[in-house]
Amino acid sequence: MAIRPILRFPDPRLRVAATAVMHFDADLRELAADLLDTMREAPGIGITAPHVGVLLRLVVLELKQGDVRTYVNPVLDSVSRETLCHVEGSVSMPGVTDELERHARVKVRYRDLDGGEHVEEADGLLAVCHQHEIDQLDGVFWIDRLSRLKRDRLIARYNKLRRG
Numbered sequence: 001m002a003i004r005p006i007l008r009f010p011d012p013r014l015r016v017a018a019t020a021v022m023h024f025d026a027d028l029r030e031l032a033a034d035l036l037d038t039m040r041e042a043p044g045i046g047i048t049a050p051h052v053g054v055l056l057r058l059v060v061l062e063l064k065q066g067d068v069r070t071y072v073n074p075v076l077d078s079v080s081r082e083t084l085c086h087v088e089g090s091v092s093m094p095g096v097t098d099e100l101e102r103h104a105r106v107k108v109r110y111r112d113l114d115g116g117e118h119v120e121e122a123d124g125l126l127a128v129c130h131q132h133e134i135d136q137l138d139g140v141f142w143i144d145r146l147s148r149l150k151r152d153r154l155i156a157r158y159n160k161l162r163r164g
Helices: 026-042 124-137 149-162
Strands: 046-047 058-062 067-079 085-088 099-101 105-109 117-123
Touching: 026 046, 026 058, 058 085, 058 124, 067 124, 085 124, 099 124, 105 124, 117 124, 124 149
Parallel strands: none
Antiparallel strands: 046 058, 058 067, 067 105, 085 099, 105 117
16 A cells, blocks of 8 residues: 655644545545555554545554554544543654543444444553544644643644754
């Protein structure tokens, strides 16, 4: 497949909500394969179609090498009251990370590449990834969840890395 260019922060397309996938066809499978190749090259453990400028609700995760998971039109059905803190970053903002608080467990409803419906319960890192990537599909960039002070410091660090 192909490695696609990744949009870099502060590209405004990263703040646009993606539209639902309506056609489960060869083009969708090709996009998912391209996302996997692009994510591995970045490198990263999760990527969405909006990261490459395609405003569709498609997510690819690979938390362990070879365990590729693809989610079409994912939606959080429920979240736990318990939370956890985890260090996050983005393929669209390489080189910087920060700790965010997320729900410890989630239930996600989604479709596979053939349109089949599924529900998945997740905890730990997988739950964090679901929330992070679904935020991105909704046009919420991960740094929006930081305090203004932390966000400003992180953006300054990122800009320094880009210049340097």
